[in-house]
Amino acid sequence: MKPIRSSRRALALASLAAVGALTMTACNDDAASSDTATTAPATAAPVTQAASPSAAATTPAASAPATPTGAASGTAAAPAPAGSAPAGGTTLKIGDAATIPFSSGSTKGTIALAVTSIEKGDPADLTSFNLGDKAKGLVPYYIHYKVTNAGSTDLSFTSVNHMKGLLADGTEAQELMVIGTFAKCKNESLPKGFVNGQSATSCAVAMSPEASTVSGAEYWGEPYTLGKGLNWK
Structure with missing residues (x-):
């Protein structure tokens, strides 16, 4: 786990109130749904979503459709030389993949990671989370990325997180941490049988003024650190 900076004013889950950020937990209006979400400091590590399905957020207004800002180029992952990975601060084009070491708890392996698109959402997407004024003036963006097992270790049930958004001026975007299933941006653990050659997609929510x-987008999981990770633009 990398050090977490908390200098930016943001919202956090109630359990993270000690960080000093304004705290809020948002619940879906639908009593049958378990969705919750909260805007968090831009530097906070993402919260893994629950594996069980639950109700999704509301559909965006027809007048403001989601607009992709990038798309997968179809470029195959470029294998890194043995024992090496792209240096921290390396910038790739959206759609290009980098082969990097990966660890989750005691599980260690190698993955090919690519941000495939950054999709602009609509504030109405978050209506069911009851964020209220806490999300006023903010627009959600969905960072879609692809993970491929490029090593010999079975990575079943591990999670590839530590993906965050970057604003146009290069500063960090706020994250939206979701507990439950959010249909607009699903972030789940890698499936059972995730062996060499298997691929899965995931998503992170970033909030922009x-x-x-x-x-x-920046990936700052090991072996990288926040602000010195792999970037996609």
Whole structure:
């Protein structure tokens, strides 16, 4: 786990109140749903979503459809030389993959990781989370990424998180941590039988002020650190 900076004012889950951020937990209006979400400091590690399905957030208004800002180029993952990985701070094009070491608890392996698109959402997508004024003036962006097992270790049930958005000026976007299933941006553990050659997709939610955009993404999981990770633009 990397050090977490908490200098930016943001929202956090009640369990993270000690960080000093304004705290809020949002619940879906639908009593049958278990969705919750909260805007969190831009530097906070993402919370893994629950594996069990639950009700999704509301559909975006027809007048503001989601607009992709990037798309997968179809470029195959470029194998890294044995024992090496792209240096921290390396910038790739959206759609390009990098082969990097990966660890989750005691499980260690190798993955090919690519941000495939950054999709602009609509504030209405988050209506069911009851964020209220806490999300006023913020627009959600969905960072879609692809994970491929490029090593010999079975990575079943591990999670590839530590993906965050970058605003147009290069600063960190706020994260939206979701507990439950959010149909607009699913983030689940890797499936059973995730062996060499298997691929899965995941998603992270970044929040941007209306006056800006989320135009890039950074992966800062091991062996990288926050602010010195792999970037996609």
